[in-house]
Amino acid sequence: TGTTRPQRLLRAVQERATRGDSESVIAAIDHFCRHQEWAMNVGDEKGFILDSVVSEVSPQTALELGTYCGYSTVRIARLLPPGGHLITLEFNPNYAAVARQVIAWAGLEDMVQVVEGASGDWIPHLREHFGIESFDFVFLDHWKELYLPDIKLLEECGLLRKGTVLLADNVVCPGTPDYLEYVRKSQSYESHYFGSHLEYTRAEDGLEKSVYLG
Ligand SMILES: Cc1ncnc2c1ncn2[C@@H]1O[C@H](/C=C/CNC(=O)c2cc(-c3ccc(F)cc3)cc(O)c2O)C[C@H]1O
Numbered sequence: 001t002g003t004t005r006p007q008r009l010l011r012a013v014q015e016r017a018t019r020g021d022s023e024s025v026i027a028a029i030d031h032f033c034r035h036q037e038w039a040m041n042v043g044d045e046k047g048f049i050l051d052s053v054v055s056e057v058s059p060q061t062a063l064e065l066g067t068y069c070g071y072s073t074v075r076i077a078r079l080l081p082p083g084g085h086l087i088t089l090e091f092n093p094n095y096a097a098v099a100r101q102v103i104a105w106a107g108l109e110d111m112v113q114v115v116e117g118a119s120g121d122w123i124p125h126l127r128e129h130f131g132i133e134s135f136d137f138v139f140l141d142h143w144k145e146l147y148l149p150d151i152k153l154l155e156e157c158g159l160l161r162k163g164t165v166l167l168a169d170n171v172v173c174p175g176t177p178d179y180l181e182y183v184r185k186s187q188s189y190e191s192h193y194f195g196s197h198l199e200y201t202r203a204e205d206g207l208e209k210s211v212y213l214g
Pocket residue numbers: 040041042065066067068089090091092095117118119120141142143144146169170173174198199
């Protein structure tokens with residue numbers, strides 16, 4: 001019973017990154033994943049695209065599905081405007097525990113709420129629990145077969161508004177075919193594919209940006 005990969009990733013952050021410096025936390029995780037152990041973070045190449053979309057939207061309210069170790073959580077939270085807030089859902093308590101410490105090491109704990117539990121259980125309660133009217137930005141990076149059911153649930157719960165931007169990781173690898181077909185065919189979305197590569201590899205992958213039209 002040694003350590004888990006997320007725990008080794010956290011140790012790499014604590015050993016290599018400077019407390020309060022989110023850029024150094026991102027760099028420490030990328031270094032760990034490139035030179036020690038691959039992990040399923042969005043990574044630096046797709047992360048650059050994520051950064052540009054978050055900066056463009058400048059969300060007051062943001063939602064992330066699938067925190068894992070908190071890498072994309074830090075990438076998003078460091079770019080939020082004053083008053084901006086990110087809710088990130090993670091149902092594995094071990095991952096949530098690591099993510100909270102990564103987020104704290106980056107000094108971003110005041111902008112982020114790590115919520116433990118399944119997205120399908122939590123989405124219907126976000127309004128009453130967190131006083132959220134609607135989300136300006138949603139990052140999807142959890143189980144790939146849940147992307148579609150979860151955005152339909154977000155629609156039904158009235159948590160998307162005209163202009164809400166959805167950004168989905170892994171639409172090529174591992175792939176999210178039913179989600180892609182839906183957002184590209186639906187009259188309610190304007191979609192665009194950003195081609196890139198699977199984190200820390202040369203394999204093809206990309207992000208799909210979909211604007212909700214109401
Ligand atoms: C329903 C629900 N609610 C809350 N959190 C949820 C949830 N379902 C999963 N989660 C959490 O999200 C995280 C799961 C993410 C799933 N991501 C993946 O499976 C994933 C896999 C790969 C990949 C690609 C090629 C390969 F050869 C091998 C792997 C790359 C990625 O970027 C990924 O995000 C952790 C999990 O606890």
